[in-house]
Amino acid sequence: MRIVFILVLAVGVGLAGFAVSVAKDRFDQYQAALAEQQDAILPTTEIVVVTRQLAYGEQLTAEDVQLVRWPAEFVPFGSFASIEELFPENEDGASRTVIRVMEQHEPILLTKITAPGEDAGVASRLDEGMRAISLSVNVNSGVSGFLRPGDRVDVYWTGQGRGGEGVTRLIRTNVQIIAIDQIADEQRNSPTIARTITVTARPQDVAALTQAQSTGTLTLALVGVGDDSDSGTVEVSTSALLGDIEEVAQEGPEVCTVRRRVGNQVVVEQVTCVN
Incomplete structure (x- = not known):
């Protein structure tokens, strides 16, 4: 009986040792896998x-x-x-x-x-060296009310040029709007028919925009998001606008007609022109 007890005890101790060994191997594998994962994790x-x-x-x-x-x-x-x-x-x-x-x-x-x-306030939105200036707009010059704080616009001036001829000229590009009327929230989505817009500009641009507003009318053109293209020099005068039309009229063939009455009707007929 004592021999059987000793044998059972020995077998139990052996199984326990085997279990401990297996558990240790598993734990070592887990530690190694954890260390690999920690190496793969980005530092934070x-x-x-x-x-x-x-x-x-x-x-x-x-x-x-x-x-x-x-x-x-x-x-x-x-x-x-x-x-x-x-x-x-x-x-x-x-x-x-x-x-x-x-x-x-x-x-x-x-x-x-x-x-x-x-x-x-608006002052908190100005970068170093920039100033804020307000411009008067309406439904036509203000892109039909679709302007929002944060948008960028090109400013066109229309007035009398040298010689008294009417002219429209691009005077400033990519001007940023920081407020519309008294609204400076860039997340505002509803269209607003603005009476004034406030834009950021350098001191020299402030002077130019003030002079342009007092001597003519200003029109704004909305610049697309991410559009960094250079508009270059843009100017159209009245003579340049109508020049192509006059030239086409002069280049067309000369047409001569005569009228004659047929009963109660007047008939217009094309005839050969005689100089």
Whole structure:
């Protein structure tokens, strides 16, 4: 009986040792596979994102943001690495305002919020060295109300040129609109018949647009999204516009006709011209 017990014990110990060995091999394989996966995973870093959709003009608060892991190689330019960087404690009135709509879990970028303490006014949309100028428009000159903040337009001037002849000239290209009337929200989709638009321009362009507006009429031409083509010099005068028509009329064959009455009707007949 004792011999049977010893044999059973030995077999149990052997099976237990075998199980431990198998488990150790499995664990080593799992560790190796995990290490391979960790090597394949992209390195990440933390950036600040919004926790909900934020519209133009909303105040950005600490409750609206959180830190998430983001691939370090693809961190967007202008993002924030910490909440302290987003809301600096040493800034007076460190609140920020949203100037472009942001969707939930979208990274917060410098271009989509104001500086600490600034509001979402037009001044916050101006780059260094640029100025804002308002231009009067109507349904005809303003592309039938389809302009929106953020669009780009070419500006044409129509007035009297040298010699008093009527002329239309392209005076500025790719001028960016930052506000329509008192609306600066780029996400506005509904058409608006604007009375004034506000555009960004260099000081020299401000002077040119002011002079053009006071001496003639301005017409805006909407530039397509992603269109960076150079329009070059564009000018059409009245004589240039009608010159082709006059030339065609002169080049056509001379036609001579006579009229004669047949009963109660007048008949027009073509005849050979005699000089």
